[in-house]
Structure formats: C-alpha cells, structure tokens
Amino acid sequence: MGIWWRVAAAAASLLVSGCAYDSFQARVASYDYAAEQARDEMILTNIVRASKSEPLSFMSVSGVHGSGTAAGSVGLPAIVFGPLQTAAQHQFVFGGGSGAGSPNALNTSASTSIDVSIPETKDFYQGLLTPVSPRTVAFFTAQGIPREILFYLFTDRLIETKRGVRREIHNDPLASTFEDFQHYVDLAMQYGLSSETIERPGPPPKKGEKREERDESRLCFDPLYKAPNVSLKGLQPICGSNAPFHGKRNSSTFISRTGEPVGLEIKPRSTFEIFNYLGRLVASGEAGVIHLSNLEDNATGAVPDDILFRVLPAVGVEPCFVTIVYAGTIYCVPSGTAPNTTRILGLLAQLLALNTSITDLPATPSVRIEP
Numbered sequence: 001m002g003i004w005w006r007v008a009a010a011a012a013s014l015l016v017s018g019c020a021y022d023s024f025q026a027r028v029a030s031y032d033y034a035a036e037q038a039r040d041e042m043i044l045t046n047i048v049r050a051s052k053s054e055p056l057s058f059m060s061v062s063g064v065h066g067s068g069t070a071a072g073s074v075g076l077p078a079i080v081f082g083p084l085q086t087a088a089q090h091q092f093v094f095g096g097g098s099g100a101g102s103p104n105a106l107n108t109s110a111s112t113s114i115d116v117s118i119p120e121t122k123d124f125y126q127g128l129l130t131p132v133s134p135r136t137v138a139f140f141t142a143q144g145i146p147r148e149i150l151f152y153l154f155t156d157r158l159i160e161t162k163r164g165v166r167r168e169i170h171n172d173p174l175a176s177t178f179e180d181f182q183h184y185v186d187l188a189m190q191y192g193l194s195s196e197t198i199e200r201p202g203p204p205p206k207k208g209e210k211r212e213e214r215d216e217s218r219l220c221f222d223p224l225y226k227a228p229n230v231s232l233k234g235l236q237p238i239c240g241s242n243a244p245f246h247g248k249r250n251s252s253t254f255i256s257r258t259g260e261p262v263g264l265e266i267k268p269r270s271t272f273e274i275f276n277y278l279g280r281l282v283a284s285g286e287a288g289v290i291h292l293s294n295l296e297d298n299a300t301g302a303v304p305d306d307i308l309f310r311v312l313p314a315v316g317v318e319p320c321f322v323t324i325v326y327a328g329t330i331y332c333v334p335s336g337t338a339p340n341t342t343r344i345l346g347l348l349a350q351l352l353a354l355n356t357s358i359t360d361l362p363a364t365p366s367v368r369i370e371p
Helices: 002-022 026-053 121-131 133-140 147-154 179-190 271-288 339-354
Strands: 060-073 105-117 155-162 163-171 193-198 216-221 253-257 261-268 321-328 328-334
Touching: 002 105, 026 105, 026 253, 026 271, 026 321, 026 328, 060 147, 121 253, 121 271, 133 147, 133 339, 147 179, 147 193, 147 271, 155 179, 179 193, 179 253, 179 339, 216 253, 271 339, 321 339, 328 339
Parallel strands: none
Antiparallel strands: 060 105, 155 163, 155 261, 193 216, 253 261, 321 328
16 A cells, blocks of 8 residues: 555656646746836836937847746656565665666756847838827827827927917927927817827728828817817817818917917927937936926826926835946836836837837748758
8 A cells, every 4th residue: 555655646746747837827927027127128228328318229029939848757666576575575665766666856947038139220210210190199199198298208399480480499398498388288288289180082092002001190179188168269270170181280270378379380209309308308307307287187096197207316215117227327217106207118119119010020930851
C-alpha cells in the first residue's frame, strides 16, 4: 500500500506541474502592463526632450513572443518477486538516480522576445508634421476628452480680424497675448465650439477610394455644448446648418463684448508641435502651468483637475503614474490626481498610432527548409 501511495503522490505532482504550465494568463497580463509602461515612458521622455530642445525619437513594440516548457519525471524502482530475496532487494528507492529508476525531477522554462521598431519613415513623419484636422478633433471629442483640453493642445495661434485689422494671438503662457487667447478659449467653451464632418456631394467613390476621405470637416458652434444663458445669434457656422463650406474649415465668427463680429482663424498644431508645446510647458515650470476653467466635461467620478498638463520634477511628494529619469533628473506624472495629464498621454499614443502604418512595423520572416 505504501508503494502505491508514493506512486500516486508522484503522479499528482506531475498533474500540478501541468496545471502551472497551462496558467499563462498572468504572464499575458504582465506583458500588457509592461508594454503600456514602456509606451507611456517613451512619450514622456520625448516631452522632456522637447523641453530641452533636443531631437525626438519614437519607438513602438510591434510584437511580443513568449514560449514555455515544463517536464517532469518520476523514478520507479525495480521490484523483485520470489523467495530468497536479499536485504537490498527489499529496498525500494524512488528517483535520486539510484537503482533502476530515473531521478524525480520537475523542470520549467520560459522565454520572451520583443520586437521593437523605430517608425522613422517618410510617411510617419509626414503624418507627424501634418496639422491636426477638425475630423481628428471630432474623433477625440466623441471619446469624451474635454473640449478645452483639445483647444489648448491643437491650437497653435489665432488670427483675429476686427474692424479690418489682423492680429496674431499665441497659445503660449509666456506670450504677451496669452491672456487674450484664454479669453477666446472661454468664449469657445461658452458658445459650444466643436467640429463636424460634412458629406461632400458628388459621384460615388471610385474603386479603392473611401467615402470618408472625400468628406469635409470644419469647426462649428454646437448648440449641444453651449452654456444655457448664451445665444448663438450672429455666430458662424452653426453645426448641422446648411451654411456653405467655402473650404474654410478652421474659421469662425465670434461676437465681441461690444457686440461686433470678430473673425477668427485657428492655426492648428501637428502632433510634432504638440510634443514641443508640452515640452515648453514643462521647461517653464510654474510659469507654464495652465489652469482650466471649464470643468463640466470631467467624467463622472473623475478627480477634479484644473491643470492642463502636470509633471513633477521629483519623486516623493505623491505616487507616480509614470516615472522617468532623464539627464539625472526625475520626472513624475502624479497618479490619480492628474487625470488631464494621463488623458493627454493616451491621446498622444493614439495620435502616434494614427501616424504609423503597417509598413513601419518589422515583419518576422518565416523560413521553411525541406529535404
């Protein structure tokens, strides 16, 4: 009975090892977390590079390959039946390399290989340097990202036309016109400035041409987002109206405090310029802190946050969502208390993905050898 109990125990150990080998979901979750951390650290590193006027460098994880093996062995002794057995023949040794049995053993191994690509191609940089379109603004607005955040990120400057006089208003906390820019941001939030896509009439799309590539997008005032006590009379264009497009997708007409119309043309940023803009905010320290005024767009249950982008220069004040060390300085994005900053990191990740095509990612070749 004792012998068979030992055999059953050895078999059970093999079954347990097999179960441990099959439970790979924990490793998959750890790969996902590591890839997310690597992506966020890459984005924050480039923002810090931009703060020091250094060249940017982008990388992406294009593939993660994991493999694992498990093997077990149980040493079974030789059993002799019959009379006149010696004392040694009454000893049953399991494993250990002695007797006729092989040693008891349980071996496991796992390996991981990661494919990393540097998508610095012509098409990648062409997308990176192309100004963001109202279609992209609408894309992020539909995700629930506050419009005020999008306005600050995607707008480089405004061209104001008042009484026939044109003037540039820069979106830069260190610029002399920044207070005027913030005034127009407040008006844009009150009047519900948003964007829409207009289906352009014409013949059916040609073979291989997508319908959405022929549609037009523009900024417009959406009654859905305007403040309750605000009238849209005199504002142009209104979302959903039949106002002619005229190709001016980044132009609108505001009403000044004195009641006169003011033409505004928005000069959008590219993804590359957004990195430089955030880098300038980091380099400016307290002078680069931008306080938001429109907080009703915060998701239900989210921590209130009135700072556009916040990066701390050291660790120890509060836990960090992502941390990097660059040129001997520690940079930290606070965890849980800076939802606007973490939103922007996710937004930049999506913008980079929109600029990366399948041809930018390395392909792993397969080679078959036949006799």
